[in-house]
Amino acid sequence: xxxxxxxxxxxxxxxxxxxxxxxxxxxxxxxxxxxxxxxxxxxxxxxxxxxxxxxxxxxxxxxxxxxxxxxxxxxxxxxxxxxxxxxxxxxxxxxxxxxxxxxxxxxxxxxxxxxxxxxxxxxxxxxxxxxxxxxxxxxxxxxxxxxxxxxxxxxxxxxxxxxxxxxxxxxxxxxxxxxxxxxxxxxxxxxxxxxxxxxxxxxxxxxxxxxxxxxxxxxxxxxxxxxxxxxxxxxxxxxxxxxxxxxxxxxxxxxxxxxxxxxxxxxxxxxxxxxxxxxxxxxxxxxxxxxxxxxxxxxxxxxxxxxxxxxxxxxxxxxxxxxxxxxxxxxxxxxxxxxxxxxxxxxxxxxxxxxxxxxxxxxxxxxxxxxxxxxx
Numbered sequence: 001x002x003x004x005x006x007x008x009x010x011x012x013x014x015x016x017x018x019x020x021x022x023x024x025x026x027x028x029x030x031x032x033x034x035x036x037x038x039x040x041x042x043x044x045x046x047x048x049x050x051x052x053x054x055x056x057x058x059x060x061x062x063x064x065x066x067x068x069x070x071x072x073x074x075x076x077x078x079x080x081x082x083x084x085x086x087x088x089x090x091x092x093x094x095x096x097x098x099x100x101x102x103x104x105x106x107x108x109x110x111x112x113x114x115x116x117x118x119x120x121x122x123x124x125x126x127x128x129x130x131x132x133x134x135x136x137x138x139x140x141x142x143x144x145x146x147x148x149x150x151x152x153x154x155x156x157x158x159x160x161x162x163x164x165x166x167x168x169x170x171x172x173x174x175x176x177x178x179x180x181x182x183x184x185x186x187x188x189x190x191x192x193x194x195x196x197x198x199x200x201x202x203x204x205x206x207x208x209x210x211x212x213x214x215x216x217x218x219x220x221x222x223x224x225x226x227x228x229x230x231x232x233x234x235x236x237x238x239x240x241x242x243x244x245x246x247x248x249x250x251x252x253x254x255x256x257x258x259x260x261x262x263x264x265x266x267x268x269x270x271x272x273x274x275x276x277x278x279x280x281x282x283x284x285x286x287x288x289x290x291x292x293x294x295x296x297x298x299x300x301x302x303x304x305x306x307x308x309x310x311x312x313x314x315x316x317x318x319x320x321x322x323x324x325x326x327x328x329x330x331x332x333x334x335x336x337x338x339x340x341x342x343x344x345x346x347x348x349x350x351x352x353x354x355x356x357x358x359x360x361x362x363x364x365x366x367x368x369x370x371x372x373x374x375x376x
Contacts, residue, residue: 003124007341011325015335018326024333027366029354032166032312034237036291036359039284042238042274049270057266060257061088065272068279069245075282076199077210084250085223087257088272090265092196092231092244093121099246100125100158102259103190107131107157114160115146117167117343119194122160131157137347140317144170146180156189164197164208164310167342167353171309177214184225185218190252192227196244199235199285201310202293208310212248223248234312235285236278242267243275295356295363302367303374314354315339321352331376332369 005013011030020026060066065088070081089095096119104110109132114122116135126133134152136159138144146161153159161180163172177193184191193211201207215226231244246253267275278284296307305314318324321338328334339351354370356363 001127003127004120006120007337010341011335011337014322014326014338015329018330020329020333021331022333024369026333026335027358027362027369028335029356029366030335030337031357032234032355033239033357034234034288034312035357035362036237036288038238038240039236039278039281041281041284042236042241042278045277046241046270046274049273052269052273055269057269057272059261059266061267062269062272062276065243065276065279068276069247072279073210073212073247076207077213079210079212079216081247082250084254086245086247087253087260088267089229089244089246090267091233091239091242092194092229092246094265095229095244095246096121096160096194097125097128098259098263098265099192099256100129100131100160102256103158103252104129104131110157111155112158112160113148113152113156115162115165116345117339117348119162119166120342123344135344135347136161137345138165138168138170139347144168144315145172145176150183150187153183153187153189156187158190158192159184160192160194161211162194164195164200164308166197166311167313167337167339167348167351168315169308169311169313171208174209174214174217177209177211178218181211181215181218181220181226185220188225190225190227190249192229195228195230196234197311198230200289200292200312202289202296202307203309206309215248222250224251225249227252232275232278235288237288238275238278241271241275241278243271243278291360292356294360295358298360298364298367299356302364302371312356314356316352316354317350318352319350321348321350324352328370328373332373334366334369334373 113134227248233239339348
């Protein structure tokens, strides 16, 4: 089993011999981790529940946590899920890694497709599952929209989409997702949308849609072959809570729940209590969205970059992403992530990913530094 070096390991190697200027403090815009305090009411609940550390957590999650997640889906997407159609998970990283191994275990020659560039866990899951990989290339020529030929779809056992997309910050319409649902039914593959950026949007009248919505629109109301994953890491600035869910096809989830009872990924009870109140609250999420919106307004003013509809990433096109990254670190003490570290077969080359996850004042300062570098 051979895993590719993680992007941040590659970045450290790229920059290890570069001596940055001492004129500025380091600004790291590499990782998609919100740099805001987790809301106090969430921290308080975690502290107040600490005595429950003596309890073993149930693999299925606390009933009130599952109820909070069901309420979130209902309020946000106007979809009423049954208990058997959703499973709380320990964030989405673990489920993105282990679900493909569960789903592909009995396949003779498993085939897994996913968007490229991509969140590296997709590839790791394919390696662990011994699956052949088909990349769904996202480029400016296809407007970073996922598309795959019927010839390739016929081969697939599992397809993972990621919209709103990391790293390209592109989005997809409900009609486009509906087409994917119909293909999943026609060619009988499992279709997943990783929706962990669904709540980082800037226009209340143009929110990202869920694959579950598209499934209903396609007439697939029981979500056959359709699953989504989501988490509060980005939504609530609480990646340390490790709270996510997988939802959709209850037939698949029934068997997957059996699998989960053996792999020990249950979240500690205090974390589940804190996560439940986070999922039930929208006000703090709106506050974070306002900060991200202001950050992208600054990006428009300073760099003349059109804000994306969702996510907190800038997918900046450059001539040479590796040289750009090294020189930017050397001259301005800013770290960004080369796009080629996030893709395969040349996809991502000529881009860097910039995460606007700081407060407005820090974002203004670092974007001005970035502008000066580009203009030099």
